[in-house]
Amino acid sequence: MEEVNRIRMTSIDAVALKGKTVLFRPDINSPIDPATKKIVNTNRLEKAAPTLTHLLEGGAKVAIIAHQGDTLDYQNLIPLSEHASILSSLTGRTVTYLDDVCGPKAIETVKALKEGEAVLLGNLRYLSEEITAFEKEVKLAPQEMQSTWLVRSLAPLFDLYVNDAFAAAHRSSPSMVAFQEVLPTAGGKQLVAEYTALSNVASHPIHPCIFVLGGGKISDAFGMMKHVLANNTADKILCGGITALVMLLAQNKELGQRTRTFLQDRDLTHFIDEARELLAVWPDRFVTPLDLAYEKDGERFESDVLEIVERDELQTKLFPDLGSKSIELYKTEIAKAGSVFVNGPAGVYEDSRWEKATKEIWKAIAACNAYTVIGGGDTITAATKFTNLEDYSYVCTAGGAMVRFLSGKKLPLILAMEKAWERDKE
Secondary structure (H helix, E strand, O other): OOEEOOEEEEEHHHOOOOOOEEEEEEOOOOOEOOOOOOEOOOHHHHHHHHHHHHHHHOOOEEEEOOOOOEOOEHHHOOOOHHHHHHHHHHHOOOEEEOOOOOOHHHHHHHHOOOOOOEEEOOOHHHOHHHOHHHHHHHOOOHHHHHHOHHHHHHHHHOOEEEEEOHHHOOOOOHHHHOHHHOOOEEEOHHHHHHHHHHHHHHHOOOOOEEEEEOOOOHHHHHHHHHHHHHOOOOOEEEEOHHHHHHHHHHOOOOOOHHHHHHHHHOOOOHHHHHHHHHHHHOOOOEEOOOEEEEEEOOEEEEEEHHHHHHOHHHHHOOOOEEOHHHHHHHHHHHHOOOEEEEEOOOOOOOOHHHOHHHHHHHHHHHHOOOEEEEEOHHHHHHHHHHOOHHHOOEEEOOOHHHHHHHOOOOOHHHHHHHHHHHHHOO
């Protein structure tokens, strides 16, 4: 077993598979149509398929454990039979489904597997040990999870544990961090690729490194900005979305009571003080908008930020997009970059009136010569709408895990995989 691309994790490519019984833990949690209960986006299943194909073609006997929904989104907590069908189509091999997680029938089925066969076991969320509430309330360490029903029932059946679920890397549940304690462990193709790509951004960026941060969930942006500036990962941060509005207010550029009310209603005004603290330490590292777009008589108009500050009638507006001058400024910075990380659209791109900044900036990122990484649901959706995903160096499926990783926080899955790597390399 070996280290891959400077990361402390064993790759599935370095492990002999033939005849081994493998426990495979991907993240195939997928969006569900609330009316039909059918999967409406197969992206995560598509990402899991290469590792599953590799295991089966290598002669492994594979049992898959995965989750769908949770107590927090109960409407998405459904059996995994459709997931098995889609994986069968993607791999060209039959993946059977058993609506039992780790009971007697599951154990019997795993023991009967032949080389090149795969079974997807029941939804992990059927177990109290695997729901979010259990993780938050009980707080077991990985070593303590050996006594959970899932681990003590399944671990003795397997020769190898393979995790391919970076999107759930922030979860400390038995299926994510406990099997590494007792089984030889390897990272799947997706996990190794995502961990390597984000490690390159966090620890080995090609400078100048530009972070493009926008969207509506600004806690993500503020969660990582201080860290990436303090350790000189990011040379500049281009601000879009609500992050841009907050940074402008922190620069004492008043945008009107309507904007402040918009932020107050969403409990976001406390970020203004955080922004002032960041600007006080790193005043030259932030690129904020020169102009903003607003609606008048149903049409798009643009105004310089300084003009908004001075004109009372403009302070009654909301600003759902960046203006043309800002777009050109951001494109100029991107063209000079050695690496670019993107999280969050520049504006309310779902409305054609406010798609201009996201569309043009995303096209500039896709066309630039830098090492580019995009991540997060809205970011990828916008990139899919306006560009070709193949034009980015890496597209990260993770949302919360990605933000935590780039904020310098240790992810439970990564800690478990590194611990297993230290043991297995001997």
